[in-house]
Amino acid sequence: MAAGGSGMSTLALPQxxxxxxxxAIEFIFTPQSSSVTGGKKxxxxxxxxxxxxxxxxxxxxxxxxxxxxxxxxxxxxxxxGAGELLAIxxxxxxxxxxxxALIAFMAAxxxxxxLNVTIALAVLGxxxxxxNAFVGIRQVDRGAVDAARGMGMSEFEILxxxxxxxxxxxxxxxxxxxxxxxxxxxxxxxxxxxxTLGDFIINRNVYGDDxxxxxxxxxxxxxxxxxxxxxGLQRLLTSKGLKLSPA
Amino acid sequence: xxxxxxxxxxxxxxxxxxxxSIGVAACGSDDDDDQTTSGEGGGAIVSNPENGKVTLTVGSxxxxxxxxxxxxxxxxxxxxxxxxxxRLNLGSxxxxxxxxxxxxISGYPEYVSTALTSFFEVEPEEVPADATEAYExxxxxxxxxxxxxFPPTPFASANAxxxxxxxxxxxxxxxxxxxxxxxxxxxxxxxxxxxxxxxxLAGLEELYGLKFKKFVPVDIGLRYTVLDNGQADLSIxxxxxxxxxxxxxxxxxxxxxxxxxxxxxxxxxxxPEVVEEAGPxxxxxxxxxxxxxxxxxxxxxxxxxxxxxxxxxKVAGEYLESAGYTG
Numbered sequence: 324m325a326a327g328g329s330g331m332s333t334l335a336l337p338q339x340x341x342x343x344x345x346x347a348i349e350f351i352f353t354p355q356s357s358s359v360t361g362g363k364k365x366x367x368x369x370x371x372x373x374x375x376x377x378x379x380x381x382x383x384x385x386x387x388x389x390x391x392x393x394x395x396x397x398x399x400x401x402x403x404g405a406g407e408l409l410a411i412x413x414x415x416x417x418x419x420x421x422x423x424a425l426i427a428f429m430a431a432x433x434x435x436x437x438l439n440v441t442i443a444l445a446v447l448g449x450x451x452x453x454x455n456a457f458v459g460i461r462q463v464d465r466g467a468v469d470a471a472r473g474m475g476m477s478e479f480e481i482l483x484x485x486x487x488x489x490x491x492x493x494x495x496x497x498x499x500x501x502x503x504x505x506x507x508x509x510x511x512x513x514x515x516x517x518x519t520l521g522d523f524i525i526n527r528n529v530y531g532d533d534x535x536x537x538x539x540x541x542x543x544x545x546x547x548x549x550x551x552x553x554x555g556l557q558r559l560l561t562s563k564g565l566k567l568s569p570a
Numbered sequence: 571x572x573x574x575x576x577x578x579x580x581x582x583x584x585x586x587x588x589x590x591s592i593g594v595a596a597c598g599s600d601d602d603d604d605q606t607t608s609g610e611g612g613g614a615i616v617s618n619p620e621n622g623k624v625t626l627t628v629g630s631x632x633x634x635x636x637x638x639x640x641x642x643x644x645x646x647x648x649x650x651x652x653x654x655x656x657r658l659n660l661g662s663x664x665x666x667x668x669x670x671x672x673x674x675i676s677g678y679p680e681y682v683s684t685a686l687t688s689f690f691e692v693e694p695e696e697v698p699a700d701a702t703e704a705y706e707x708x709x710x711x712x713x714x715x716x717x718x719x720f721p722p723t724p725f726a727s728a729n730a731x732x733x734x735x736x737x738x739x740x741x742x743x744x745x746x747x748x749x750x751x752x753x754x755x756x757x758x759x760x761x762x763x764x765x766x767x768x769x770x771l772a773g774l775e776e777l778y779g780l781k782f783k784k785f786v787p788v789d790i791g792l793r794y795t796v797l798d799n800g801q802a803d804l805s806i807x808x809x810x811x812x813x814x815x816x817x818x819x820x821x822x823x824x825x826x827x828x829x830x831x832x833x834x835x836x837x838x839x840x841x842p843e844v845v846e847e848a849g850p851x852x853x854x855x856x857x858x859x860x861x862x863x864x865x866x867x868x869x870x871x872x873x874x875x876x877x878x879x880x881x882x883x884k885v886a887g888e889y890l891e892s893a894g895y896t897g
Contacts, residue, residue: 359763359768360768361693361694361776363772365766423789427792431795431798431799434801435786435788436801515788516786516787529763
């Protein structure tokens with residue numbers, strides 16, 4: 324910006340890029356004709372909304388499952404100060420599982436569909452939540468924990484009222500990472516029976532380049548929206564004292 | 571293999587497909603155990619030292635049949651003396667056509683029906699049933715965008731509505747029209763893009779007037795798995811699928827009596843510039859090597875790669891040898 328006119332011209336996007344972004348935006352708002360559908364139009368706001376709702380649905384289901392599994396384990400192990408190998412090792416190993424292979428593997432056992440996709444995506448969300456819950460609780464000042472114990476708090480109260488509030492920033496970092504991972508990966512769900520925005524991205528023959536780009540833009544926008552929402556939630560959950568302390 | 575459960579086999583075949591799409595390592599063929607395909611091709615391919623100056627990049631789309639075809643063409647061109655690079659994992663036909671246009675590949679095998687419906691906006695019911703006629707039409711269309719194509723293979727590949735033999739017998743299904751009155755209680759599985767294609771679900775709905783209980787999009791690698799585990803009553807299969815010959819007592823396809831699924835013989839799509847540069851042996855070799863590619867041969871080659879897990883390069887190499895193209 325400060326560079327002025329000359330800076331702008333070097334930053335300006337080449338014409339074809341601008342044209343394809345224009346095409347993608349048109350695709351989002353107005354149904355377009357497609358060469359393979361026999362005259363039926365594709366895209367447009369109605370389909371975008373339907374697929375966006377599906378994308379968010381499967382994302383939240385998977386996130387909920389991941390939280391349900393990983394959070395209690397992470398918090399418990401963090402509080403006990405035990406099972407570091409499990410929390411960190413398993414967490415890291417979990418990140419290496421390829422989603423598509425997992426979906427294909429589970430297709431034979433439980434079939435394709437919402438359950439399969441939810442489990443596969445939850446597996447993706449568990450590692451960051453588990454690891455960050457463990458580390459977040461572990462790094463809480465032991466002095467504060469000892470003081471709480473001295474005041475006669477039960478172990479659960481210590482976790483609930485001292486450790487968890489102090490671990491909020493680390494915990495939330497894990498949850499935010501998991502959410503974005505899950506949201507982005509939910510684009511492969513149409514390969515396993517759940518129509519998400521990935522439908523636009525996978526089916527280039529049906530939706531054309533405009534559809535592919537539109538899908539990518541929509542997923543990126545959703546990721547930003549969720550990221551901001553979770554950042555807001557994190558601010559609400561973080562205790563005043565923690566916000567004041569120099570990070 | 572007989573002890574492996576079918577479910578695991580389904581999952582493994584998907585995994586294998588993933589590996590294959592990452593790239594198949596070239597592999598020498600020292601295996602003389604020849605259980606496929608007697609030679610009915612047109613004699614050995616002659617190597618011309620002149621061709622060593624030309625490097626051809628063979629492309630293909632990213633599923634088994636295409637990868638096998640890519641290997642067959644690549645090794646045949648190599649036998650004719652060309653230097654050959656392979657890019658056998660291009661996504662869709664749109665990507666493959668773009669790769670030819672931008673000279674990233676010299677050519678790739680395309681189904682003539684796909685070319686007509688997907689590139690040139692021909693309605694599926696208007697695709698000529700005769701392979702040569704369809705080829706002439708596609709070639710003329712390709713030439714308008716500075717591409718060209720070589721004559722078609724003997725085999726034709728088409729989508730088909732498939733089901734378990736058991737289901738077909740219970741419901742007395744022989745043709746797609748037999749589904750009338752029954753499809754409302756049946757679940758159909760197909761690739762994600764099938765849902766909106768006129769030569770797939772959209773055609774079954776509009777041209778046959780069928781309504782299904784549910785259509786579920788899945789990865790094409792799962793098209794038999796969903797039948798096996800009972801999720802799908804019907805699944806979109808390909809006529810060249812190896813399972814259809816290897817397990818003919820298990821799966822059947824319903825006859826497309828209204829011709830919604832146009833049959834596609836394969837044509838080699840390339841550019842006039844490459845034809846010019848590579849000389850007469852280019853088209854000669856491609857046409858010669860595909861003479862032996864019948865539906866039966868394609869199903870057998872596919873079976874060895876997909877069901878018996880042999881590398882596509884090895885299967886293609888052995889085919890060329892047994893058919894007398896190389897030796």
